[in-house]
Amino acid sequence: MPAVLEIEGLRKTYKSRRRGVRHALDGFDMLVEQGQVHGFLGPNGSGKTTTLRTLLGLIRPNGGRMVILGQEVPAALPAVAGQVGAIVESPQFFPHFTARDTLSLLAGAGEVPQNRVDEVLEQVGLRDRAGERVKTYSLGMKQRLAVASALLKNPKLLILDEPANGLDPGGIREMRSLTRDLAASGMTVLLSSHILGEIQLICDSVTIISLGRRVAFGPVDEVLAEHSGGGVRVRLEAATDLPRAADALTRAGVAVTAEPDHLMLAGVDKPAMVSRLLAEQGLYVSELAPVTVDLESVFLELTATAAVPGQHRQVDESTKVGGAGQPGVAGGGWGA
Amino acid sequence: MSLYRTELRRLGKRRFTRWATLLGLLVLGAVLVGVFFTNEKIGPDQQAAAQRQADQQYQEQVHWAEQERASCERAKAAGENQSEGRYPPDCAMIEPPPQGSVEARWFLPSTFDFRGSFEEMIVTFTAILALVGFVVGASFVGAEWSSGGMMNLLLWRPRRLTVLLTKLAALLTGLVALTVAAAAVWTAGFWLVGSLRGSTAKMTGGAWQSFALTGLRGLVLIVVAATIGFALASLGRHTAMALGGAIGLVVVGQFGVGILLSMAGTRFIEAWLLPTYALAWMRKKITLENYEACNATYYGECKPETLDLTWQHASILLAVGLVAALGAALVTMRRRDIA
Numbered sequence A: 001m002p003a004v005l006e007i008e009g010l011r012k013t014y015k016s017r018r019r020g021v022r023h024a025l026d027g028f029d030m031l032v033e034q035g036q037v038h039g040f041l042g043p044n045g046s047g048k049t050t051t052l053r054t055l056l057g058l059i060r061p062n063g064g065r066m067v068i069l070g071q072e073v074p075a076a077l078p079a080v081a082g083q084v085g086a087i088v089e090s091p092q093f094f095p096h097f098t099a100r101d102t103l104s105l106l107a108g109a110g111e112v113p114q115n116r117v118d119e120v121l122e123q124v125g126l127r128d129r130a131g132e133r134v135k136t137y138s139l140g141m142k143q144r145l146a147v148a149s150a151l152l153k154n155p156k157l158l159i160l161d162e163p164a165n166g167l168d169p170g171g172i173r174e175m176r177s178l179t180r181d182l183a184a185s186g187m188t189v190l191l192s193s194h195i196l197g198e199i200q201l202i203c204d205s206v207t208i209i210s211l212g213r214r215v216a217f218g219p220v221d222e223v224l225a226e227h228s229g230g231g232v233r234v235r236l237e238a239a240t241d242l243p244r245a246a247d248a249l250t251r252a253g254v255a256v257t258a259e260p261d262h263l264m265l266a267g268v269d270k271p272a273m274v275s276r277l278l279a280e281q282g283l284y285v286s287e288l289a290p291v292t293v294d295l296e297s298v299f300l301e302l303t304a305t306a307a308v309p310g311q312h313r314q315v316d317e318s319t320k321v322g323g324a325g326q327p328g329v330a331g332g333g334w335g336a
Numbered sequence B: 001m002s003l004y005r006t007e008l009r010r011l012g013k014r015r016f017t018r019w020a021t022l023l024g025l026l027v028l029g030a031v032l033v034g035v036f037f038t039n040e041k042i043g044p045d046q047q048a049a050a051q052r053q054a055d056q057q058y059q060e061q062v063h064w065a066e067q068e069r070a071s072c073e074r075a076k077a078a079g080e081n082q083s084e085g086r087y088p089p090d091c092a093m094i095e096p097p098p099q100g101s102v103e104a105r106w107f108l109p110s111t112f113d114f115r116g117s118f119e120e121m122i123v124t125f126t127a128i129l130a131l132v133g134f135v136v137g138a139s140f141v142g143a144e145w146s147s148g149g150m151m152n153l154l155l156w157r158p159r160r161l162t163v164l165l166t167k168l169a170a171l172l173t174g175l176v177a178l179t180v181a182a183a184a185v186w187t188a189g190f191w192l193v194g195s196l197r198g199s200t201a202k203m204t205g206g207a208w209q210s211f212a213l214t215g216l217r218g219l220v221l222i223v224v225a226a227t228i229g230f231a232l233a234s235l236g237r238h239t240a241m242a243l244g245g246a247i248g249l250v251v252v253g254q255f256g257v258g259i260l261l262s263m264a265g266t267r268f269i270e271a272w273l274l275p276t277y278a279l280a281w282m283r284k285k286i287t288l289e290n291y292e293a294c295n296a297t298y299y300g301e302c303k304p305e306t307l308d309l310t311w312q313h314a315s316i317l318l319a320v321g322l323v324a325a326l327g328a329a330l331v332t333m334r335r336r337d338i339a
C-alpha cells in the first residue's frame, strides 16, 4: 500500500519570552497508508491539532519532513490542497452567512462545481436547515457543516480533527458509517478523537502521541495485542490440577497468578506453547483464552494517563518517549 | 480568477458592506438635498428684493446717524459732559455712511454656483466615501480573521499572499465601481442643483478638466483609505484593530499632538495634522497662516507668515502610509501561525 501521508521527525517549538520554550511536537513520526481509516490519539495537549495544522500549512514547523500524496509539504501544498479535505478543531465560520452560502463560497474559491454543495449538505443531514445563518446553529450542526466543508472537494485524504465533538449519538453513528463508506470508496481518512470505542470500531490503524512524540502505531489489533501484555486465561478439566500447572508454567518462565478456578498468565507470546507445555505434564486445558484488552486501557497504559484515585492529573503529565524522564514527569512543559 | 470572483461575491453578500454603503449614500443624499433647499436661483425679482433691503438698511443707518448727531448737539448745548466719551468733541464728526456702503449682494439669498462650489462638493464626497471605504475594507478582512473564515479559506487556497491580495483586489473593485457610479450621480445631482437653484454658467472645458482631476485625486484617496483599513484589520486580525487604530490615531495622534504642540508654541500646528494633508491633496495646495508672526509689507500692513503645503507633500505621506500598512500586513500574512 502506498503511503498517503508521511511525517518524519516533525518539530514545532513555541517560544514565550516569559515562560521559555515549549516543544509541542518533538520529533513526531506518522505514516498513513492509502485507503485506511487511521486513528490519531493522544491526551489533551499532546500535539494532535498542532500536527494537523502544520500538515495543512497553517503553522510553520521548526523541523522535520512531511509528505502528502507523494509530494513534500508545505512546498507542494498549493498542488495537493485540492485533494485534502480537512477540519481542524471545531472550525468557525462567518456567523452571518447561511450554511449554503458558506459552502458555495468555498466551492467557488476552490473551483468545485456548485452542485457539490447540495450533495454534501444532504450527506451531513443539513439539507433542510441549509438556508439558515450559521450563527443560529447548534454545536453539532456547526460540526456537521465543518464535515460538509471538508467533503466538498471530494478529497483523496480527509483529515478530521475531533469530528464527533458535539455530535449526538445518532450523529456519531452516522459519522461512523459515513467514514466507513468514504474509506470503502477509496478515500483515506485521518481521524483524531478522544472517543476510543469509536476509534476501535472504525479505524484500521492508529498512531498514539504523547507530549509531541509517537508512543505507538500500527494496525489496531496489533497495537492491542502488543500491549495486552500477553495475558491468557487457563482453565483445566480438574481444578485440583491448577497448582501443578502453575508450577510447570512458572518453571517455563511464565508469570502466573493463581485464581480459585483458573490461572491468569502474563507475557505469553504464543498461547499454543501453554497448551503444549501442559499436555507434556499430562494436564489438559479446557479453556485457553487470550485476555482481550480494549484500546482505552492500552491508551491509558501507553500514555500513562489513567486516573489515580486521590490525585488530579495535570495536562502534560503523560508518557515521554526517548526522553530521560519517566512517565508522569512533566517533561516538555514550559521551561523544558 | 475563481477566487477573485468568489471574493467579489463575498463582498456583496456581507451585510456590513451593504449597510455601510447604504449609510454613506444616504449621507451623500442628505447633503445634496440640503444644498438644494438652502439655495435659490437669482433672478430680477431677487435682485430687486435685495436692492430694496439694501436701500432700506442704508436709510436706517442715515436716520440713526442723524439722530445721534442731534442728540450730540443737544448734549453739547446743555453743557452736560457726564457720559465721557459718548460723543466726539465735534458733533459734525458723526456722519452718515457713504452712499453705496450697503451692498445689495449682501442681501441676495445663497445660490449654488456650480463652477465655484462643486469642488468643495467633491471634497465632501471624497471624505464620506473614504470613511466608508476604510470601515468596509477593515470589516471585510477583519471579520474573516476573527470568525475563522480566513483559516478555512487557506485550507482551500494555501497561497497566503495571493489570497490576501485577491481579497484586496475584490474590495477595491467594488469600491471603485461604487465610487464611480456615485460620483456620476453626485455630479448630475449638483448640475441639477446648479440649474434649478443657482447657475451652471462659465463651465468651460478647462473647468470640467479641473473637476475631473480633483475627482481622480479623490478616488485615489478613497482607495488608499480602504487599503489602509484593510491592511490594519488584517494585521490585527480583527476589524476593531483598524477602527481602534484609527480612533487612537485621531485621539492621541491628532488631538494630543495638537494640544502638546500648541503648549510648546510650535508654529503651523496644522502641518502636523493628517486632515490638513488630505485637504492639501484634494485642493492641490493649502496655505497655512501664522498670525503670531508679522511680516511687514511695503505698505506697512502686517501679513501673517505662511506655509504652503502642496499635493506633492501629501502624496508622499499617502504613499508612505500605504506602503507601511500594506507591507506590514503582507509580511505578517506570510509569516504568521494561523490558529
Ligand SMILES: Nc1ncnc2c1ncn2[C@@H]1O[C@H](COP(=O)(O)OP(=O)(O)OP(=O)(O)O)[C@@H](O)[C@H]1O
Residues within 6 Å of the ligand: A014, A022, A024, A042, A043, A044, A045, A046, A047, A048, A049, A050, A051, B339
Ligand atoms: N499558539 C500556541 N502557543 C503556545 N503553545 C501552544 C500554542 N498552540 C498550541 N500550544 C501548545 O502545544 C501543545 C499541543 O497542543 P495541541 O492543540 O496540538 O494539542 P491536542 O493534542 O490537539 O490537544 P486536545 O486533545 O486538547 O485537542 C499544547 O501543550 C499547547 O499548549
Ligand SMILES: [Mg+2]
Residues within 6 Å of the ligand: A048, A049, A050, A089, A161
Ligand atoms: Mg486538538
